[in-house]
Amino acid sequence: MNTALSIAVSAVFLVASLICATWARRAWCVTVVGGLFAQLLGAVLVLTSAGTWVFAGTGSFCGQRLVFEVDALSAFFLVLVAVVGGVGAVYGSGYWSESAHPRTARLGRLWWSVLLLSLDLVLLARDGVHFLLGWEVFTLAAFFLVTLDRQRSEVRRAGWLYLAASHVATLCLFAFFVLLSERTGSWKLGPMLGHDELAPLFWLALIGFGLKAGVFPLHIWLPSAHANAPSHVSAVLSGVTIKLGIYGLVRFTGWLPVPASAGWVVVALGVISAVLGVAFALGQHDLKRLLAYHSVENIGIILIGVGFGLVALGHGGAAWGGVALAGGLLHVWNHGLFKALLFLGAGSVLHATGTREMSRLGGLWRAMPWTASLFALGAAAISGLPPLNGFVSEWLVFLGLFDAAGSRGPMAWGAMPAAILLGVTGALALACFVKVCGVVFLGAPRSPAAEHAHECGPAMRGAMLVLASACAGIGLGPALVWPAVARAADAWRPGELVVARPESLTALGAAHVVLALLAGAAVWALARKASRAGMVRAVTWDCGYVAPTARMQYSAGSFAGILTEWFGWILRPAVHREVDAGVLPRAGRHASHTPETVLDQVVEPAGRLVMRLSGAVRRLQHGRVQSYILYLVAGIVALVAVVAAGTPP
């Protein structure tokens, strides 16, 4: 089976899934999974054979000749689309089922197919028009998926914000592609490194793709959209669609020349996104919104890797750049896998309890052991703990940063703080996920909803299992995925960047396997001991209270209190407290909430200013016919004046 055949099969299956989306649930599931499996196969073939697959059709579409190409970089992202898209489809058939959502289940399937097809179009297109077409369609498909549950007003609000932000991004990309085609004379895309005059276009691409990827100051749409979408949609949004922003950035920095400062700007944005993303995540009380902010953080980590790849171009394509870029790219896969796993886990929690509010959950591991343990695995992976995949990619990025810091030159001064801040990010992420797992799954239930939780169905559990085993697989066998990552990094700018395999990679894999075996043995020994000696359940130390209640547990806010205080300057948490300080205090209240600082303090005031200015202009439109005629006369007189002034006497 060769690449062309598998991609053709995939296309046929996905188009067929469009047709059966509305009336045949099972057929849809089969066609989607089958199509994505074929796509996975084709992409893996490209990644293993080091070749590229090109399809140059004779027909044209939208006035441009149909040209598709799958090189290692496209194939790398196609793998992610295939895995997360397929797993999300299976999960969605249990989570957003016909019986629970009779009005929107079929629409959800239809838009899912459209989303997959348009994502593939973006990845395969080698023409500006087709790229923009795919980009716009996938934005719209994602909008309809986000607003599936549009009876709720916050879903509609999140959807509109997403649509508006996406269109700002699309606008930048339109400008980018139009200027590009104007300067090169054609819409064809491909390497054009000789044209140094194209370098300034990088800034347009950075805004357009950065908005889509959710880079820190441009992330305003991301938390609400990812939190309010159905969970399998959140998984694909966070796991795949924001990665398309990274794809665009990597693709076009590879094809076009970039300004000299581009690398450092990307690194700076990456560091800001990573640190502030996790800081905002710490302040959240909503499970899915917290996960959404971790997407911002992980995009930051990816950008640090990509940025150092760009910086290395200016230093003769040094090997540290290659390792950092490979780490960033591998983190694309890894984040796609564990973030999808976490969103699916959050979806199971939401499905079982009906709330995303962490202060209403607690003690769920008893009722949902599968979800709890799979979520914990995802949490360990995203926190960058060995022996899972998050550690592998962060370790590669660190390796690049350390090598850069060790080499003499100006980049050492940039790599050192970047490495330190990346370490801080990892530590904060760990703290954040200790908070999530502790508050949601451990302790005692805080509300009746959490008490009556139930485990999710087999489709949902199976989907999570696939992702979890992929996370563990990459963690235990990093040497197996390295060739694919190295080919993708090599396809970025062939021959310009040294992508050498770090010597310690095999040792890392072996250490991970040993660690996993040791952990397994420890768990086994503990379980054996517990079963032999028998277990006695008792309350933990209750500080001497006579009747401890579930409300006395650490809440999400109190657990992260110290850390959020550190970041109070940007988080600006809103705290309402009514505490009676008398000898015999009455009932008190304490509530804290982390607002969307960038949205509330920057975007909204700017929007209000624009509205006020437009309101002033709108006063011209008052409905008096007489004044309209006056505008007309003034316009004619002005035209006459212009013509008279322009005519030579």
Add this chain to the structure above:
Amino acid sequence: MTATLNVLVGLAMGLNLVALGSSRLPGLIRAVALQGAVLGVMPVLMHAMDWRVTLVAIATVAGKGLVIPTLLRRAMRAANIEREIDPFIGFVPSLLLGAGGTIAAVALAQALPLLPEHAGTLLVPGSLASVLTGFVLLIGRTKAISQVCGYLILENGIFLFGLLLIHATPLLVEAGILLDLTVGVFVIGIIVDRIQRAFDTLDTRKLTVLRE
């Protein structure tokens, strides 16, 4: 010939000022009707007796001098409206604007590159002055019927300009314009009645809530 024509154009320009200065609707309608009739005679004066020129002249006099004013008067009576004109721009400022517009029109016409046979006539300044007067009426009056009058004077100005080209313009176009005008006024007559019934007023200022 040219002298008589100029006298008539001068008369039309004077009627512009009368229209601007009249404070009651019947007076305004009378001024517009008279101007229409004066304009209707002009083609005959300008050109040799030709069957199509005569036809245009008769149709114009009948349409602008009789039919349209009759329609307007009927609309006015049917709607039973106040006969006082309620101006945005007062009568004295309107007159000043009209006079200034007339002077500006004469000055502008001097600057335009006209054919030698038209250079001596007042046709172009008269036309421009009428157009300006029409605009002043449209902008400065509030009653629907006075706005129709402003529109008619505006159209008269265009007609005056069209006289320069009467041989180049096909008869069909002339007839079409006249027919459009008549039907337009007819329709407005009906609308005026409806507005009066629906809103109990013809003051266009009170119709602003319909803007969107």
